[in-house]
Amino acid sequence: MSGDGTAVYLYGVTRGLDPAALNGATGVDAEPVRAVTAAGLTALVSTARLDRYGEQALRANLEDLRFLEDTARAHHDVVGLAARNAPTAPVRIATLYRDEDRVRQVLTQRREHFTRVLDGITGRTEWGVKAYAHPPQAAQEPDRGSGGGGAGTAYLRRRQDQRRRRERAARHLAGLAEGLHDDHAHRFVESARAAGDRLDGIEVEVTGPWPPYSFITAQDGTGE
Structure with missing residues (x-):
């Protein structure tokens, strides 16, 4: 670490x-x-104070939800800015090195690994899609069988009704999921956003694009 109580934070x-x-x-x-x-690589860095991001201080600060939220948000914002302009692979939050020369050494030593990761994400974007399925009322209504029989018969009838309702709901939702998947074949984002209106019983939420948060793990760890 530098003698002025700071280190280099890598995003x-x-x-x-x-x-x-x-x-x-x-x-x-x-x-x-x-x-x-x-x-041939670029590391995104800033200066970080050791009294906040050094090994001992970090153990305590990561228990502070406000500190954790602020750090994660700042980390994400930097990565997101870069990712909108060039292929960018984020590292885990609070990755520190002693100085810029050490960062350059890491880039050189791990060039093959970083290059492979960047090759894998070039030209690609990450989106989040959540599909909420709502079974139709018909699939939820109980069967009305004939009356008669004792308590044991009524219990078995209720169990059969429950099983049939689950089976009908499962078949219905499987059909909706298949239709949603087929909608992604072309123009993914537009299709996904329109699917909620087009497919009965499906509500679709689309978020992104996101940076590729399959984090690169620095082999030599934090505080080098």
Whole structure:
């Protein structure tokens, strides 16, 4: 770590990013975000105080929900900004290195790994889709069998009715899910958003695009 009580906070690794995209960007503790380049890659970094992000301080601070929320939001905002301009692979929050030379060393040593990850996400976007299925009333109504019989017969009839209702609901929802899946074959986002209106019993929520949060894990860990 540097002698002034600070370290370098790493947000993610990108490739082909125009440095102008970072103009005015801030990260944790509102520190300016800057680019560190090596081996054809760019690391997104800012300065972090050790009394807040050092190993011992971090153990305590991560129990503070406000601190955790602010850090996660700042981390996500930096990664999201970069991802809108170039392929960007985020790292886990609170990844620190002692100085920029160490960051350059990591980029060089792990160039093959970072390149493979960036190749995998280039030209792709991540979206979140949630489909809420609402069984029709007919699938929920109990069967009305003939009367008669004792308490044991009534119990068995109720169990049979429940099983048949579950089977009807399952068949109905499976059909709706198949229709929703087929809708994704072309023009994914438009189809997904329209599916809620087109498919009876389906409500669709679409979010994104998101940065690719399959995090790169730094082999040498935090605090190097």
